[in-house]
Amino acid sequence: MKLPTRFLFAAALAGALLAGPAHASVTIGGTRVIYPMAEREVNVKVDNDSRAPSLVQVWVDDGKTDADPGQSKVPFVVTPPIFRMEPQKSQTLRIMYTGEALPSDRESVFWLNVLDIPPKSAKASRANTLQFAFRTRIKIFVRPARLDGRPEDAPAKLTWQLVPAPDGKGQALRVTNPTPYHVSFSEFGVEDGSRTFKNDMGGMVAPEGATVLRIPDLAGADAGAKVHYVAISDHAAALPGEAPISAR
CATH class of the missing domain: 2.60.40.10 (Immunoglobulins)
Incomplete structure (x- = not known):
């Protein structure tokens, strides 16, 4: 899969990380995000369960899985958007609603993307070895107040x-x-x-x-x-x- 420009930028930064095995290590604390529309922000925890650091890129999309992070037109900002995670550490993501109009009589849905780019291993630098980035994608349900029913x-x-x-x-x-x-x-x-x-x-x-x-x-x-x-x-x-x- 060809990575968009911002992914390639992140992948280039990953070369500066310490060597380690290439496997999915960064996990999200939950399988979905419920965002009450009245809230200014919602926090989501991510964990690096491996023994090596990872470079992580985070963004929200509106359902277009192949859109570049910078091209996704969504009413949310996520911070930090790119960061390094040390081994066995956690990071809190802040998802902030920017206030653009959304339906007030029903939920809206968006997707949170977490791209985990593992460090380049010493073995990969000596041979023709593939390095993989792993993307996790979960739904964000934006929920207005006072909807009918449960x-x-x-x-x-x-x-x-x-x-x-x-x-x-x-x-x-x-x-x-x-x-x-x-x-x-x-x-x-x-x-x-x-x-x-x-x-x-x-x-x-x-x-x-x-x-x-x-x-x-x-x-x-x-x-x-x-x-x-x-x-x-x-x-x-x-x-x-x-x-x-x-x-x-």
Whole structure:
């Protein structure tokens, strides 16, 4: 993968770090960020669990995974944007909302990116050895005050329909979300009599929106089938549930 210019700048700085093994070492303290819109900032902790330092670059994007950090048009600033993490140390990231208009009747979603660039090893300097940078990307849910209902109740309010798969092969699930909250799934599937079809890749449906979720090999199911899902709470807890599939 070709790294954008700012990544290359960060990678060049990484050459100045002490030698060590190339592996993912910087971890984020959580699987999602809930950002109350009324707050001036939210803090996120990152840890370097390895025995070597790492160079870390941090930014927020709006869903475009290949956008350069400097090109992402988002209403957030993250500090520090680039820093060196010593072994077995932690760093607090400050995510600050800059005040641009966002919907006040539903959540908005953005993504926090943490790029971990390990130091160049002595072995890599002597031979043709690949060095890898590792990017972790988690969702930031921006939550206005006084939204209707509770986020943990949203999965049970979804409606499900069987629809033709977008590629014309088999069937898929159309899920409609009438709530003001995003609903994310770690897995979901269809039980149709003695047959079970499952998607372990997960998915997400936006507030007051709908999306089509693909399930491999799903075909021939009818409106009498049931959906089984595992939604994800604000604290990354599993919220299992089931729902009927309605006729189109």
